[in-house]
Amino acid sequence: MRWEDVYVAGTGVWLGEPESARSALDSGAYDAQQHAADDIVSVSVADSSMAPPDMAVHAATTALKRSGLDAEDVDLLIHSGIWFQGVDMWPAASYVAGHALRRGVLAYGLEQECNGGLGALEIAARQVGTGPGTSAAMVTTADRFGAPLVRRWSSEPGFVYGDGGTALLLSARGGFARLLSTASGSDNSLEAVVRGPELRPLPSGEPLDLLGRVGHYMRAHGSVREATERVAAVMDSVVDTVLADAGIGRADVTRVVPLASGRSRMEWQVPQLLGIPLERSTWEFARTVGHLGAGDQIAGLNDLLERRELKAGDRVLLVGGGSGFSCTCAVLEVLDAPEWEPWRPGE
CATH class of the missing domain: 3.40.47.10 (Thiolase/Chalcone synthase)
Known part of the structure; x- marks a missing residue:
C-alpha cells in the first residue's frame, strides 16, 4: 500500500553491553563450525536487572525526544516481543505506553514473532494515514534472552540472540523520512x-x-x-x-x-x-548486536541514522x-x- 503524509519522526534503541563470540567459543556455548558460518563478532547482552519493557521505555523516550513531539501528540502505541516480557498474563504494552508516553494513550500488544516490529509499523501507518493531520503512533519492541530457558548462542542455527529494545515514531505532521x-x-x-x-x-x-x-x-x-x-x-x-x-x-x-x-x-x-549487494545491507551492525527478536529493522535503521550513512x-x-x-x-x-x-x- 502506498502512503501519503505518513512520516518517520524519530527512532530509538536500548542495547546492552557486547558479549564477544570469542568468549562464547571459549566457554563452549558457541559451536566453532556454526561460528564459521555465522561470522558473528558479538551480541548485545542486558544486565541482570533489565526487563524487556524497560528497554522499550528507554527506546521510546529517545524516539519521542528526537521527534520534537509531545507525549500528548501520540494516539497509539503497539508493542511486540517474541519472548517473556517481565510478568505472565500482563499487558506489557500498557506499561510501555504509561511510562514512555501517558496513561490515556491506546496500547496494544502484537504477537507476530520476528515480523512483529514491521507488522506493527504497517498497522500504525494505517492509524496515522487515515487519522487527522495531527495523528502520531509509536511502535516498540523488546526482548531479553537468557539461560537456562534460552541458549542465545545455539538455540537456532544461523541466529544468535541479542537483548534490546527499539522504538519508531510515525507522524502525520512530518519527519526526517517519508513512508x-x-x-x-x-x-x-x-x-x-x-x-x-x-x-x-x-x-x-x-x-x-x-x-x-x-x-x-x-x-x-x-x-x-x-x-x-x-x-x-x-x-x-x-x-x-x-x-x-x-x-x-x-x-x-x-x-x-x-x-x-x-x-x-x-x-x-x-x-x-x-x-541487493550485501554491502548495502546492515550486516556490519547486525554482526555486532545479534538478532533482536522483533526489533532488527528499527535497530538497523537507527544505526544507519546515528552513523550518518543516509x-x-x-x-x-x-x-x-x-x-x-x-x-x-x-x-x-x-x-x-x-x-x-x-x-x-x-x-
Whole structure:
C-alpha cells in the first residue's frame, strides 16, 4: 500500500553491553563450525536487572525526544516481543505506553514473532494515514534472552540472540523520512516448521528447543527445502509489491535492513533473494548486536541514522519475516537526515 503524509519522526534503541563470540567459543556455548558460518563478532547482552519493557521505555523516550513531539501528540502505541516480557498474563504494552508516553494513550500488544516490529509499523501507518493531520503512533519492541530457558548462542542455527529494545515514531505532521509504502504476506501452514510434535495444554517450563522442533518437521516431511522455497516465495512477492507501490525497483534501493542473522543466512536473504549487494545491507551492525527478536529493522535503521550513512533522497527497504510465516516490508525515503548522537551501549 502506498502512503501519503505518513512520516518517520524519530527512532530509538536500548542495547546492552557486547558479549564477544570469542568468549562464547571459549566457554563452549558457541559451536566453532556454526561460528564459521555465522561470522558473528558479538551480541548485545542486558544486565541482570533489565526487563524487556524497560528497554522499550528507554527506546521510546529517545524516539519521542528526537521527534520534537509531545507525549500528548501520540494516539497509539503497539508493542511486540517474541519472548517473556517481565510478568505472565500482563499487558506489557500498557506499561510501555504509561511510562514512555501517558496513561490515556491506546496500547496494544502484537504477537507476530520476528515480523512483529514491521507488522506493527504497517498497522500504525494505517492509524496515522487515515487519522487527522495531527495523528502520531509509536511502535516498540523488546526482548531479553537468557539461560537456562534460552541458549542465545545455539538455540537456532544461523541466529544468535541479542537483548534490546527499539522504538519508531510515525507522524502525520512530518519527519526526517517519508513512508512511501508497506506490504505484507503470509503462508500460515508454515507454523508447523517450529511447532514441534504436539500442542501442550500448559507451559512445559523446559528450555527453548527450536532445533528439536525443526528436526521433527524434517522427519515428518523429509526436509525443510520446500518450506524454505515457500518462505522465499512469500518474501519475493511482498518485496515486489512494496517496491512497485513505492514506484521504485530493486536497483533504486540505497540500503536494505533485513533480519539480523549470521552471514550465511544474510547472504541468502540479501544477495540471493533480494538481488541487493550485501554491502548495502546492515550486516556490519547486525554482526555486532545479534538478532533482536522483533526489533532488527528499527535497530538497523537507527544505526544507519546515528552513523550518518543516509542522506536526503536515499530509499531504505526494511524487510521483515517471522515464523508462521509472515512477512512485512516497508520503503522509506529520507527527506532530511538527522544529526543524532550515536548510541552508547547500556544507556
